[in-house]
Amino acid sequence: MTRAIPWALLGALILTQICYPLTGGGARAALTVLTVVLGYLLSVSHALLTRGVRTAVTLIATTTLCGFAVEALGVATGFPFGTYDYSGRLGPKLxxxxxxxxxxxxxxxxxxWLAALRLARSRVARIAVAGAGLAAWDLFLDPQMVAEGYWTWRSPTPALPGVPGIPIGNYLGWLGFALLLMAVFAAAAGPRAAVAADRDAPILALWIWTYASCVLAHAVFLGLPASALWGGVLMGAVVLPLLVRLSRR
Structure with missing residues (x-):
């Protein structure tokens, strides 16, 4: 029964994301929040079911709590992502x-992290691969969310060619923090979190689906072809080798 939970959450998440480009306004914002909540429940529940309490608690402490801390720091000081502000369209703020x-x-x-377990053997290499993959995802996330008006930068230049509104420094900040995040998680989570498990399929499917759906959505449905290209190339540098590795197995 517990094996079905991640798959059910993944199915709900995919259905929600498919509905996203078909909506607008408040309904689209609600689907954005629902997608994130479903993704959160999927990742945390999978970590708990496959790696135990320590891994799940460490995942929350390092990514949720530290994620909030760095976002609050960013809003207050402009470090490390640049000076930006959130609108009120994504729900209550702290x-x-x-x-x-x-x-x-x-x-x-x-x-x-689970993708990095399949692509690298040493802890340092896994931290690098996981951090780079997480940061590359932002090449899809920020252009999409800025286009929707969910947040804005006060000084959005210099920007990547074809992707206005987001300073290049934001992506560098993402990379630096993602690497730090993965290093802290790897050190604190214990040995169980560093072992690939047979039950990781739904999370690896989430990783691959996120990449493929973002490329398609940005290129076809959201009118963001440049971010489809940037994200397709840079996140693809982590996702496509994983597909090759999984196909060989």
Missing amino acids: LGVPLVIPLAWTWMAWPA
Whole structure:
């Protein structure tokens, strides 16, 4: 029975994301929040069911709590992502940060880590791969959310070609923090979190689905072809080798 929980949450998440481009306004914002909540529940429940309480608690402590802390720091000081502000469209805020935002760090940090377990052997290499993969996901996330008006930068230049509104420094901040996040998680989670499990399939499917659906949505449905290209190339550098590895097995 417990094996079905991650698959059920993944199915609900995919259905929610399919509905996203078919809506607008408040309904789209509600689907955004629902997607993040489902992704959070999926990652945390999978970590608990496959790696135990220590891994799940460490995942929450390092990605949810630290994710909130860095977002609050960013809103207050402009470090490390640049000076930005959240609108009120993603629900209640604490210290200027919508409460749903830290959940997104956890949602995607866990699949990034499990993908790295398949692609690298040493802890340092896994931290690098997981951090790079998580940061590359932001090449999809920020352009989409800025286009919806969920947050804005006060000084959005210099930006990547074709992706206005987001400073390049934001992506560098993401990379630095993602690497730090993965290093802290790897050190604190214990040996069970560093072993690939047979029951990781739903999370690896989440990782691959996120990549493929983002490329498609940005290129076709959301009118963001440049971010489809940037994210497709850079996140693809982590996702596509995983697909090759899984196909060989």
